[in-house]
Amino acid sequence: MENFRFYSPTEFIFGRDTQKDCGKALKRYGAAKVMIVYGSDRIKASGLLKEIEDSIAAEGIEFCEYGGIKPNPTAENVYGGIARAVSEGVNFLLAVGGGSPIDAAKGIAMGAVYSGDFWDFYCGKATPAAALPVGVVLTIPAAGSEGSGNSVITNEKTHQKISVRYPFMLRPLFAIMNPELTYSLPWFQTACGIVDMMAHIFERYFSNTPQTQLVDAYSEAIMRDIADQALTLKLDGENYAARADIMWAGTLAHNGLCGVGKEEDWASHRLEHEISAFYDVAHGAGLAVIIPAWMKLCAERNPDKLWRFAINVMSVNPAGKETMEIIDEGISELKNFYHDLGLTTSLRELVGKEPDIDMMVESLHRNMGDTLGCYVPLSMDDCREIYKIALEG
Amino acid sequence: MENFRFYSPTEFIFGRDTQKDCGKALKRYGAAKVMIVYGSDRIKASGLLKEIEDSIAAEGIEFCEYGGIKPNPTAENVYGGIARAVSEGVNFLLAVGGGSPIDAAKGIAMGAVYSGDFWDFYCGKATPAAALPVGVVLTIPAAGSEGSGNSVITNEKTHQKISVRYPFMLRPLFAIMNPELTYSLPWFQTACGIVDMMAHIFERYFSNTPQTQLVDAYSEAIMRDIADQALTLKLDGENYAARADIMWAGTLAHNGLCGVGKEEDWASHRLEHEISAFYDVAHGAGLAVIIPAWMKLCAERNPDKLWRFAINVMSVNPAGKETMEIIDEGISELKNFYHDLGLTTSLRELVGKEPDIDMMVESLHRNMGDTLGCYVPLSMDDCREIYKIALEG
Numbered sequence: 060m061e062n063f064r065f066y067s068p069t070e071f072i073f074g075r076d077t078q079k080d081c082g083k084a085l086k087r088y089g090a091a092k093v094m095i096v097y098g099s100d101r102i103k104a105s106g107l108l109k110e111i112e113d114s115i116a117a118e119g120i121e122f123c124e125y126g127g128i129k130p131n132p133t134a135e136n137v138y139g140g141i142a143r144a145v146s147e148g149v150n151f152l153l154a155v156g157g158g159s160p161i162d163a164a165k166g167i168a169m170g171a172v173y174s175g176d177f178w179d180f181y182c183g184k185a186t187p188a189a190a191l192p193v194g195v196v197l198t199i200p201a202a203g204s205e206g207s208g209n210s211v212i213t214n215e216k217t218h219q220k221i222s223v224r225y226p227f228m229l230r231p232l233f234a235i236m237n238p239e240l241t242y243s244l245p246w247f248q249t250a251c252g253i254v255d256m257m258a259h260i261f262e263r264y265f266s267n268t269p270q271t272q273l274v275d276a277y278s279e280a281i282m283r284d285i286a287d288q289a290l291t292l293k294l295d296g297e298n299y300a301a302r303a304d305i306m307w308a309g310t311l312a313h314n315g316l317c318g319v320g321k322e323e324d325w326a327s328h329r330l331e332h333e334i335s336a337f338y339d340v341a342h343g344a345g346l347a348v349i350i351p352a353w354m355k356l357c358a359e360r361n362p363d364k365l366w367r368f369a370i371n372v373m374s375v376n377p378a379g380k381e382t383m384e385i386i387d388e389g390i391s392e393l394k395n396f397y398h399d400l401g402l403t404t405s406l407r408e409l410v411g412k413e414p415d416i417d418m419m420v421e422s423l424h425r426n427m428g429d430t431l432g433c434y435v436p437l438s439m440d441d442c443r444e445i446y447k448i449a450l451e452g
Numbered sequence: 453m454e455n456f457r458f459y460s461p462t463e464f465i466f467g468r469d470t471q472k473d474c475g476k477a478l479k480r481y482g483a484a485k486v487m488i489v490y491g492s493d494r495i496k497a498s499g500l501l502k503e504i505e506d507s508i509a510a511e512g513i514e515f516c517e518y519g520g521i522k523p524n525p526t527a528e529n530v531y532g533g534i535a536r537a538v539s540e541g542v543n544f545l546l547a548v549g550g551g552s553p554i555d556a557a558k559g560i561a562m563g564a565v566y567s568g569d570f571w572d573f574y575c576g577k578a579t580p581a582a583a584l585p586v587g588v589v590l591t592i593p594a595a596g597s598e599g600s601g602n603s604v605i606t607n608e609k610t611h612q613k614i615s616v617r618y619p620f621m622l623r624p625l626f627a628i629m630n631p632e633l634t635y636s637l638p639w640f641q642t643a644c645g646i647v648d649m650m651a652h653i654f655e656r657y658f659s660n661t662p663q664t665q666l667v668d669a670y671s672e673a674i675m676r677d678i679a680d681q682a683l684t685l686k687l688d689g690e691n692y693a694a695r696a697d698i699m700w701a702g703t704l705a706h707n708g709l710c711g712v713g714k715e716e717d718w719a720s721h722r723l724e725h726e727i728s729a730f731y732d733v734a735h736g737a738g739l740a741v742i743i744p745a746w747m748k749l750c751a752e753r754n755p756d757k758l759w760r761f762a763i764n765v766m767s768v769n770p771a772g773k774e775t776m777e778i779i780d781e782g783i784s785e786l787k788n789f790y791h792d793l794g795l796t797t798s799l800r801e802l803v804g805k806e807p808d809i810d811m812m813v814e815s816l817h818r819n820m821g822d823t824l825g826c827y828v829p830l831s832m833d834d835c836r837e838i839y840k841i842a843l844e845g
Contacts, residue, residue, distance in 0.1 A: 060696045062467025067460060073713065074455025270693035273677045273701055280673040284666045300663035303453045307712065308666055316709075319700065320466065 060320035082114035090151035132163040140167035158202020165210035195234040201252030203313020205234035220332040238302035250400035251343025256309040263318035326432025333419040352449035405452030453713035475507035483544035525556040533560035551595020558603035588627040594645030596706025598627035613725040631695035643793035644736025649702040656711035719825025726812040745842035798845030
């Protein structure tokens with residue numbers, strides 16, 4: 060285990076009806092004027108926005124709205140939000156939704172108190188010195204952004220999708236998490252969220268750091284539960300216990316707990332970011348395509364953790380089997396799981412045409428340099444190979 | 453799962469040599485003058501105190517010392533610390549050691565900014581409105597106080613040992629955790645710490661709250677790892693990986709993560725507190741006596757979670773066995789584990805004479821009222837029965 064710092068100061072307010080406490084939480088954290096950041100009008104139609112606004116008004120806090128955040132939130136979303144936050148003079152941002160409005164709110168939070176271009180913080184030209192405080196009402200468990208210091212923004216002009224991590228600056232002060240708010244999610248979004256949160260654990264689990272038994276053991280327990288509850292939800296989308304476990308697992312998957320003391324990988328995420336930067340696909344759906352292909356390429360070069368994953372998470376019975384057989388079975392089981400969720404594992408099927416692999420690899424090279432990840436350090440040729448393996452799925 | 457709030461804002465600074473960053477951490481958190489709270493002179497002899505003081509001085513922060521905190525920290529320790537902190541005008545407390553100096557520092561933190569008697573906060577006469585900030589350098593993994601909002605103080609005058617929990621007030625701002633600092637712990641203290649941290653999970657795991665699959669699964673993973681690493685440490689006390697897992701597990705066992713959404717029990721802890729309030733025994737050694745007896749009494753009345761514990765944590769093979777047989781085997785395995793650690797499970801052997809059970813039950817009744825716990829709500833007759841079962845062990 061390597062030295063680490065773990066800092067997760069977000070207050071998680073979890074359970075039924077907790078959105079009604081939104082105003083009280085904002086008051087406790089010193090909000091005077093709030094900008095509510097959200098995506099589609101679904102939260103208006105469902106009555107959630109009104110419920111939240113009522114609870115804010117009840118505390119005598121002023122607020123304005125900033126909607127229209129896209130599913131892969133764009134730099135344009137952030138620029139617009141910064142302008143609005145500054146002109147309205149807000150001192151607090153409340154993101155309502157999933158990872159997209161939360162990530163956009165984090166970008167706005169940094170940009171609103173910075174004299175330069177907020178994109179400087181994403182392209183590596185500057186480090187933020189301050190940010191507006193952010194609170195969250197979570198409606199889509201997936202990105203884990205409610206408990207992380209991360210933000211991913213897509214710059215449509217430059218075709219870049221860049222993730223930043225400022226754990227001491229960007230963690231939300233509070234996150235309100237009512238599993239009932241996720242009952243009405245379309246199944247596809249539920250499924251993509253499940254793939255994404257499991258992937259957040261994969262990126263930390265597949266590591267060469269030795270002697271990480273405790274963190275690996277609880278990571279495996281969380282992964283097994285996600286897989287189990289996912290199948291329950293497929294049959295019964297209003298199963299509170301399953302919705303609650305998935306929601307809490309999504310937070311634990313990405314608040315750092317599963318990565319303490321370990322070198323992290325993140326190659327799969329970066330390989331996927333190129334897909335969703337160029338094609339109109341959901342991040343989770345892209346991961347379902349990339350991850351089995353990534354595992355396939357890594358299997359020969361670094362089998363250890365894939366072997367352990369197959370047995371301890373995918374429940375492959377190792378009796379009488381060779382290592383590679385066990386790993387292959389683990390990958391097959393994972394693919395079956397994705398198929399059970401209704402997702403494809405074929406890149407060609409996902410993007411609906413022959414994808415331009417050269418273009419994606421070139422962009423990856425431009426964004427990430429010569430190598431990617433660390434469980435198996437990938438050359439650009441390896442990345443090309445992974446996209447090719449993923450073609451058929 | 454019940455609604456919950458989870459708030460663990462402590463910054464954990466974990467790994468080799470991290471005690472050298474103590475001054476920097478204090479600086480970041482605004483310390484101007486620090487009182488270092490500790491127990492025995494062991495930390496002087498080992499050179500740790502000097503290392504810490506050098507790092508504080510290097511940041512230009514003033515400090516004073518307050519040593520002599522007892523293993524079960526007393527109200528006298530706290531009164532003395534309050535007087536010292538006020539007369540020195542400190543604005544920060546740094547506890548160095550295990551749960552005892554940390555718990556004492558928390559008592560001092562509340563008392564130093566309160567015009568009344570700090571004991572008001574423990575006996576339920578008042579709720580704290582403020583407290584000095586507390587930082588920690590942990591040297592004994594056990595109590596989990598480095599990440600909790602709890603403090604346990606013994607009032608020797610009234611023979612009361614009372615635990616309070618103020619999760620939004622008493623959590624340390626940071627905890628420095630270097631597993632190497634625990635290499636030199638006597639084995640008995642290591643063993644008692646291991647029993648204590650497992651018990652912190654037991655108190656949350658044995659619960660009647662339905663549908664808590666995720667939290668139970670990761671709790672079981674942590675308990676299994678504690679048991680496994682404990683046996684490694686018995687053979688090799690300087691095994692870094694095992695020391696690191698035990699240290700991190702001790703924090704996770706008590707920072708609230710294993711109790712989210714669950715009704716908690718705490719009967720075993722309260723039964724034990726009477727033993728260490730009247731007899732000179734270590735808390736962990738008392739728990740090793742109480743817990744198997746508590747399990748024995750609960751087995752018939754509420755077998756479900758004990759059955760699950762036997763199989764999932766103590767690795768009892770359930771094939772062809774009745775429920776009670778499985779539970780009995782689980783309890784036996786737990787006793788064997790305590791014996792392997794070198795601890796007795798006999799109350800008589802622990803206190804070295806015939807214990808005064810009536811006196812302990814009377815005191816328990818005075819402190820806790822008519823019933824105790826919730827997994828099986830215990831009458832005072834049940835408590836007497838548990839002490840009796842524990843006599844032989």
